[in-house]
Amino acid sequence: MNAWLIQFNAKLNLMKKLFRIVVWTGLAVLLLIFGFFTLVQITWDNAIDAPYPDIRATSDPAVIARGEYLVYGPSHCAVCHVSMDRMLDVDNGLKLPLTGGFEEVIPGFGIIRAPNLTPDEETGIGRLTDGEIARSLRHMVSSDGRPLFPFMEFQEMSDEDLTAIISYLRSLEPVRNQVKPTEYTFMGKALLAFGLFKAKGPDVTPPVSITPDTTIAYGRYLAHDVANCRSCHTSMDNQGNPTGPDFSGGFVFHPTEWSQGYTFVSPNITPHETSGIMAHWTEEVFINRFRAGRAYERSHMPWGSYSRMSDDDLKAIYRYLQSLDPVDNKVARTVYFPGEHPGQ
Numbered sequence: 321m322n323a324w325l326i327q328f329n330a331k332l333n334l335m336k337k338l339f340r341i342v343v344w345t346g347l348a349v350l351l352l353i354f355g356f357f358t359l360v361q362i363t364w365d366n367a368i369d370a371p372y373p374d375i376r377a378t379s380d381p382a383v384i385a386r387g388e389y390l391v392y393g394p395s396h397c398a399v400c401h402v403s404m405d406r407m408l409d410v411d412n413g414l415k416l417p418l419t420g421g422f423e424e425v426i427p428g429f430g431i432i433r434a435p436n437l438t439p440d441e442e443t444g445i446g447r448l449t450d451g452e453i454a455r456s457l458r459h460m461v462s463s464d465g466r467p468l469f470p471f472m473e474f475q476e477m478s479d480e481d482l483t484a485i486i487s488y489l490r491s492l493e494p495v496r497n498q499v500k501p502t503e504y505t506f507m508g509k510a511l512l513a514f515g516l517f518k519a520k521g522p523d524v525t526p527p528v529s530i531t532p533d534t535t536i537a538y539g540r541y542l543a544h545d546v547a548n549c550r551s552c553h554t555s556m557d558n559q560g561n562p563t564g565p566d567f568s569g570g571f572v573f574h575p576t577e578w579s580q581g582y583t584f585v586s587p588n589i590t591p592h593e594t595s596g597i598m599a600h601w602t603e604e605v606f607i608n609r610f611r612a613g614r615a616y617e618r619s620h621m622p623w624g625s626y627s628r629m630s631d632d633d634l635k636a637i638y639r640y641l642q643s644l645d646p647v648d649n650k651v652a653r654t655v656y657f658p659g660e661h662p663g664q
């Protein structure tokens with residue numbers, strides 16, 4: 321063999337080796353990707369665990385009446401658990417059956433849909449136990465064991481109020497209406513599969529009962545756990561974790577089809593002299609503002625539901641908000657017209 325051939329053979333061997341390495345690495349990468357996809361597809365809907373609260377519905381008319389007040393008033397469940405085109409009618413006071421339908425597209429995550437809350441056996445809550453319904457609200461775990469998207473921040477609502485709400489739902493006429501289930505994108509499923517999207521349980525043990533009055537303590541309960549003022553008036557990430565001080569505003573509601581292209585930003589409602597919009601409002605101004613309802617048709621704030629809150633509830637919320645530490649966070653504007661964006 322001449323020297324040239326020996327050199328050629330050595331080169332060929334090296335090439336073959338390199339080729340094998342490339343092929344095997346490629347196969348390994350493909351296998352990993354395939355494994356990842358399969359793992360996500362198989363495990364994303366594994367049920368997660370959370371305790372079932374010991375809540376039992378009753379047919380006591382006073383309890384049911386309290387539930388109805390919460391559902392159409394401060395807790396505004398009704399506004400989301402109807403079809404998209406009826407949300408404003410319900411907010412304005414029409415008591416439509418809670419047949420579900422509100423949906424929101426969360427970019428990259430999925431389409432989240434609010435289910436039918438009437439006691440229909442097949443399509444509503446008829447097939448669910450009181451404990452399952454209570455767990456959805458307290459631990460944000462759906463009846464089929466998924467972490468619910470943080471639209472409902474009622475984790476620390478009292479046992480008594482949860483009982484009232486579930487008793488009211490049980491008292492409704494069943495209406496058959498199949499709402500399409502929540503759908504996730506692959507990315508959403510991957511977050512669920514790897515436990516990166518978690519269910520949000522209560523931070524402290526919720527009270528068994530809390531008597532309505534006009535105190536700061538009751539106002540705090542309403543603003544945090546019943547009327548959800550806190551969750552919209554605090555800047556939060558996609559999983560409902562605060563990224564700024566409570567009630568200092570700045571949560572951006574990006575334009576959606578429902579908002580007709582408008583962007584809203586929640587104002588700072590702490591009593592800061594210059595950047596808190598309510599710092600100079602008297603209790604009377606506050607109550608009158610709530611009785612007046614929405615200024616912007618497509619604002620996400622359920623103004624109509626809140627306009628039906630009792631004077632005492634509004635007083636309690638006002639007193640609580642005025643008792644907060646002032647936070648200096650200037651929210652330049654709360655409304656941006658279609659085509660405009662915050663920061664422009």
Ligand code: HEC
Nearest residue numbers: 395396397400432433434453456462463468469471472502
């Ligand atoms: C801002 C809109 C909104 C409000 C307000 C709201 N919900 Fe929901 N609800 C939803 C959405 C959306 C889902 C589905 C979430 C998901 O699939 O991740 C849901 C899910 C549920 C479920 C889960 C059902 C199951 O099969 O596990 C129950 C029960 C429920 N809501 C009851 C209520 C009650 C009671 C209230 C008032 C105290 C309420 N909701 C207020 C939007 C809302």
Ligand code: HEC
Nearest residue numbers: 547548549552584585586587589616619620621622637654
């Ligand atoms: C779903 C989100 C959401 C919830 C829940 C919510 N807000 Fe708002 N709030 C907003 C947005 C967005 C604006 C700005 C647009 C507007 O004025 O409607 C706003 C505006 C306000 C204003 C200014 C009104 C004005 O005329 O200047 C006050 C005061 C206020 N909210 C207080 C509250 C209180 C108190 C609660 C609880 C009882 C609450 N909000 C619950 C989103 C919300």
